[in-house]
Amino acid sequence: MANEVVVVMVPFLAQGHLNQLLHLSRLISTYNIPIHFISTATHNRQVRIRLHGWNPNNNLIQFHDLDDPIVTPHPIIPNTTSHPNFPTHLQPYFNSSLLLRTPVADVIRSVSQTARKVAVIHDSLMSYVVQDVCLIPNAETYIFRGLSVFYYFCSTNMNLGRELPFEPDKICQLPAPGESISPEFSEFIKLQYDHQKNHVGNVYDSSRIIEGKFVESLKRDQVNGKYHWAVGPFNPVEMDSDCLDRHICLQWLDKQPARSVLYVSFGTTTTFTSDQIAELALGLERSTQRFLWVLRDADKGDGSVGVKAAGPSHEKPLFDNYQTLHSTCRSVGLPEGVAGRGLVVREWAPQIDILGHLSTGGFVSHCGWNSCMEAMTAGVAVATWPIHTDQPYNAILLSNVLGVAVVMRDWEHRDELLTSVMVEKVVRKLMDTEVGEAVRKRAAELGGEWRKSMADGGVTHEDLNSLISYIHK
Incomplete structure (x- = not known):
């Protein structure tokens, strides 16, 4: 085998989600693990042009450009009192991601032939797309959850009808379940649920420094033994101040x-x-x-x-x-x-x-x-x-x-x-x-x-080491 272990990234087709998994690619590549980043040609181009703080053109990160699905876009409507604040104009692009199931599986199968083990880290909103990974003997999936742990903690408890452990004035400032997204996007999320059962664990762009108690709460509530790794920030914290071409x-x-x-x-x-x-x-x-x-x-x-x-x-x-x-x-x-x-x-x-x-x-x-x-x-x-x-x-x-x-x-x-x-x-x-x-x-x-927690021995660094160790198992 050419590689012992490789990581495949499958991001959701939205800038924030693309950005997070590309930054995570940087972190994991520092452990000398090859990365395969799979998205449409358009979205790969977008995330690379907007990237700053580090150079993605290294030998360990390989981009796979899939054909762009044909999409009929909705017009952008400014946030108004008569229109939902959710960006519904992007929904056709979100829906188009469902068409990537076969091409994504084809890339992962090809990669799996050159490695002992393939770790597929996919956005939770791409769970439908990666459902065929379970048919690849040497591949396993990890769900990247791109929002705050606090969000998952609150929404999980609300959906279960539990009271949140906060003062009433805080609770009243939180949206009711489904209130902050469109009905169409809610249905898109529900489509992912049936394909979120076979993953190894959950990866968060967060840290126990800020959300440790919420990570532990989710861990206690899950009886299926899934892992929880809070390895953020994914984004770099040290910038190149000597760059001549400054904005x-x-x-x-x-x-x-x-x-x-x-x-x-x-x-x-x-x-x-x-x-x-x-x-x-x-x-x-x-x-x-x-x-x-x-x-x-x-x-x-x-x-x-x-x-x-x-x-x-x-x-x-x-x-x-x-x-x-x-x-x-x-x-x-x-x-x-x-x-x-x-x-x-x-x-x-x-x-x-x-x-x-x-x-x-x-x-x-x-x-x-x-x-x-x-x-x-x-x-x-x-x-x-x-x-x-x-x-x-x-x-x-x-x-x-x-x-x-x-x-x-x-x-x-x-x-x-x-x-x-x-x-x-x-x-x-x-x-x-x-x-x-x-x-x-x-x-x-x-x-x-x-930032101190990211150094050797810090809690954030230890969570990242734990994730890498599991990937190598």
Whole structure:
């Protein structure tokens, strides 16, 4: 056999999930284990273009480009009071993943002929796709669960009709089962359940440093002996500061005082209305705080990774009378009174580098799990603004459980316009009050504690070693 053990990654067709398993590929490859990363040609291209913090072009990571299924996309509809916040425009792409069952199995069978053992780490949302792995004698599956352990803990107990061990005011801020996703996506999730029985264990992009009690609770509740490995952060925490080709926003951050800039970004699945964009812009302007705002439409699902995505229907309220800066990079400056202390970037931006920059002091976030992980490991406090799925749970975890966030928008008022008055108030609270300073200090302390746990002998490093040892069995 050419290889003793190989790992096959099967990510879900969404940027956050692709990103996580590619970062996990980096971690596992440091143990000199070959990685086979399987996705469509479009999504492999997307995740590689957006990757930063390390170079995926090493000899241990091989990408397998599958043919792209034919998809009829839905239009992007900005979040409104009359439309669910869930990104339903991506559902056709989610459904198209079901067509990958045969080509994924073919790749895994081919790989299995060159190794003693194949460990298939697949997204929980690709369980249907990998169902044929059980027919390959020298292959076994591991489920990657891409959301917070807190989310799985809460949703599992809610679905079983159990009371959550939190104060009533915390519980009322959590969505009811199914409330934060669309009915179509709920059916897609249910389709995966019958194919989640034969896996070895569960792999989380998390750490016992932040979610140990929830990991242990899930372990106690499972009577089928599955393993639970919390081996995050998957994302790198040490950046290459000597890179010559630095993004324009990093060059701008270089000129700002330490911990003075508020970073504002809502991930790859959120599109706001014109009115909400205008209120957010006005609140940031009136806060008098420095800020870096990534303003772009949600991903379309077709692999468009570049850029200025905001359409004409909701571009005008923000950009009337705004002067243009760095037009070649599709960035814009703010009105005369704010120029110099604010920058809006209308393209995808290198978030890990931004959060790790010395000038970044806070983060207004939708609380997607990638963003939460990247913020916490960088030691950056968050102002929470959850939109859908696990995000309301993550917001509670950060603010009420871990104490590293303040609340900008709670789930109960998700369908209301968040006014510039509230934006200004919360931005000032995080960046310029004693309460905010305490939260920012706690975030920095937690980040330091977490990074120490990744060194030899630390609890996070030990969980990773345990996973690697099992893969080698």
